[in-house]
Amino acid sequence: MKQKTRIEILQRLQAHIKDPTTELVYHSPFELLIAVLLSAQATDVSVNKATKPLFAIANTPETILALGLDTLKGYIKTIGLYNSKAANIMKTCQILITEHASEVPEDFNHLVAxxxxxxxxxxxxxxxxxxxxxxxxxxxxxxxxNRTGFAPGKNVEVVEDKLLKVVPDEYKIDCHHWFILHGRYTCIARKPRCGACVIEDLCEFKDKVYPE
Structure with a gap:
C-alpha cells in the first residue's frame, strides 16, 4: 500500500470516529491497568460489568489486596480465565506497592514485568x-x-513495528483506537460490513462482502 493511501485512510477514520478512546470504563491509570488485564479474551462490555462493582469498593493496589484472592474471583468470575487473571492481579498489586509506591509505572519495561x-x-x-x-x-x-493491506504482518509484533514506521506522528496517539473501533464495528471478523465502510475504496481486501 502506498503511503498516500495510508494517510487518506487515517484521515477518513479520523473524520468518521469522533471519540477515539477505549470503551473500558476507568478513572485512574490503575483502574485502566486492571481493566485491560481482564479484557484479554473478553469483551469490554463484560469487563465493565465486572469492574463497576469491584472498583466501587476496591480501586487501589492496597484495597484489591485487602479483598483477598477468593473475593476478587467472585467479582470477576463472569470473565474468561478469571482464576489466572485474579492471581496475576494480586501479584501485580503487590509489586506496585513494594516497587512502585502503589503507582502504575509510566515505563514499558516496568509494565511488561x-x-x-x-x-x-x-x-x-x-x-x-x-x-x-x-x-x-x-x-x-x-x-x-492485514485485511486492508495497511500494515500486513505474520504476528502482532511485526504489525506493531510496521505501524510505528508508517503512521505519521500526528496520528499515532489515536491510531490504535481508530483501528480497534473500525475492526469491532465495521471490519468485523466473519462478515465485514464493506458496504458501510468509509475506507472501502482504499482497502486492498479481495473478498469484500456487500449486503444483498
Whole structure:
C-alpha cells in the first residue's frame, strides 16, 4: 500500500470516529491497568460489568489486596480465565506497592514485568492513561491491518513495528483506537460490513462482502 493511501485512510477514520478512546470504563491509570488485564479474551462490555462493582469498593493496589484472592474471583468470575487473571492481579498489586509506591509505572519495561502484562496491555496503558504515541495491536487491529493491506504482518509484533514506521506522528496517539473501533464495528471478523465502510475504496481486501 502506498503511503498516500495510508494517510487518506487515517484521515477518513479520523473524520468518521469522533471519540477515539477505549470503551473500558476507568478513572485512574490503575483502574485502566486492571481493566485491560481482564479484557484479554473478553469483551469490554463484560469487563465493565465486572469492574463497576469491584472498583466501587476496591480501586487501589492496597484495597484489591485487602479483598483477598477468593473475593476478587467472585467479582470477576463472569470473565474468561478469571482464576489466572485474579492471581496475576494480586501479584501485580503487590509489586506496585513494594516497587512502585502503589503507582502504575509510566515505563514499558516496568509494565511488561508485571504478571499478566504483555506488550498490548503495556502499550494500551501508556497510550490511553499517559498519552504516549504507542500503538497496541490486538486481534481487531491485527485483522484490519492485514485485511486492508495497511500494515500486513505474520504476528502482532511485526504489525506493531510496521505501524510505528508508517503512521505519521500526528496520528499515532489515536491510531490504535481508530483501528480497534473500525475492526469491532465495521471490519468485523466473519462478515465485514464493506458496504458501510468509509475506507472501502482504499482497502486492498479481495473478498469484500456487500449486503444483498
Amino acid at each position: 508485571l504478571p499478566g502484562v504483555g506488550r498490548k496491555t503495556a502499550n494500551v496503558v501508556l497510550n490511553t492513561a499517559f498519552g504516549w504515541p504507542t500503538i497496541a495491536v490486538d486481534t481487531h487491529i491485527f485483522r484490519v491491518c
